[in-house]
Amino acid sequence: MKSSVVVIPTYNEAGNIEKLITGIFDQTKKISNWDISILIVDSHSKDNTSGIVKKLQKNYPRLYLLETEKQGLGKAYIDGYSYVIKKINPFAIVQMDADLSHNPSYLPEFFNKIEKGADLVLGSRYIRGGSIPQDWGIHRKFFSYFGNLIFRLGFMNFKIADWTSGYRAIKTWLVRDAFSHIKNYSGYVFQVAMLDFAIKKGADIKEVPINFVDRKSGQSKIIFTQYILNNFYYIFKYSSFVKYVIVGLIGAFIDFGISFTLIEKLRIAKKLYWLATTISAETSIVSNFLFNNYWSFSHKKIDGGSIGFFSSFLKFNLVSLGALVIQAVGIQLLTNLFGAKLWYLYKIAILAFIIIPYSYFFYNKIVWKKK
Known part of the structure; x- marks a missing residue:
């Protein structure tokens, strides 16, 4: 009873x-x-x-x-x-x-x-x-x-x-x-x-x-x-999602800042825009991983020592690779179709409407699983 x-x-x-x-x-x-x-x-x-x-x-x-x-x-x-x-x-x-x-x-x-x-x-x-x-x-x-x-x-x-x-x-x-x-x-x-x-x-x-x-x-x-x-x-x-969005905005600022520096300030060739996007995106990926692990998803923070941490970082990069490909292909495609003048608007749109929801879903499913 x-x-x-x-x-x-x-x-x-x-x-x-x-x-x-x-x-x-x-x-x-x-x-x-x-x-x-x-x-x-x-x-x-x-x-x-x-x-x-x-x-x-x-x-x-x-x-x-x-x-x-x-x-x-x-x-x-x-x-x-x-x-x-x-x-x-x-x-x-x-x-x-x-x-x-x-x-x-x-x-x-x-x-x-x-x-x-x-x-x-x-x-x-x-x-x-x-x-x-x-x-x-x-x-x-x-x-x-x-x-x-x-x-x-x-x-x-x-x-x-x-x-x-x-x-x-x-x-x-x-x-x-x-x-x-x-x-x-x-x-x-x-x-x-x-x-x-x-x-x-x-x-x-x-x-x-x-x-x-x-x-x-x-x-x-x-x-x-x-x-x-x-x-x-x-x-x-x-809210993990609100924190994740804030982290995403920080990552987007880093991403955008590096791209802006390489494209607008250093004036790299148009055919290398994909490389600028790759460098900026990978830098923001590292930032996002650290902030998300110790803040956004702190309730299911990665444990298991250095091996577990590194393994999760590789998974994070694997998921982020999809985001990287989407960005690189998207930026190059849009600049080829509509010109490079508004490249930053294309990038903002890709980040806001594709990368953020895509990443949140897969990070939860693969990197920060329920304990």
Whole structure:
């Protein structure tokens, strides 16, 4: 018999909490082979939320209450995680919102996915069968869809449809491993930080379609400007793809600078433009390898000593050889067809639309594989 705890942060949810707790315990009757408890992490609500929970504890022996200071959603989850791991040490932890936007009826499917081997299960609004409220205004729908699109593009990961869902089931080992990373986030970006860590850890992630509903009682705690800024900052700080693009721009500057010097300043013959491109490209390749290894892909940095490092560098050059051929052939072809006057525009176009996406894909597949 495995154990699990549903962790629910609350602040002024007196109008919702009793219905949610009873709904969860009703669903546990349909889930066999699991002992399921609930932990309410209440941030000193002023509407007697904790009083309602204490009253319900008389009927539900597996209902726990942890009262904390109001320090944000992420901090509430961290306190809740620490409490249940120390007191119960469950096999899995479930996250749910307290405002009834997450229907407990989906819990059996969450546990089914965990039983089948998933390390993290997301309640997804954006896969077939999932939805957001139809009566949301256009601005809320825009923020919802656009926000998830930003994360999918920012991390160049289209396998995950719902990056910001707060309805999740997570195996406890993954929560333990993530502590040093997620403890730094107190707001809603905590959800993204946990998912990002799980992806980089190589966790098995599954999604379950859910119909998200709007709260009927109480007020939303999201401050949208803060939410947007924090999420953009997280993407910039932790996205391998964003770092890769920055490294690519540095490499492009090196590449372009050397080509410009050889072609414009030293005035080499037009028939040797391919050689100038080759020299500049190979120099930028070395720069890109070092920056990517120690920055962009530092979470899967090459190890294995000097032999492993050199072997990976050869693979990097092998992939880059394709980029080199594309550049050399492309530059020579375009200058022959349209003249050499705008050679630098041809080079920029080739780098931006062909070399960067080509290289990112193959570097991940061949050089910096998942550990």
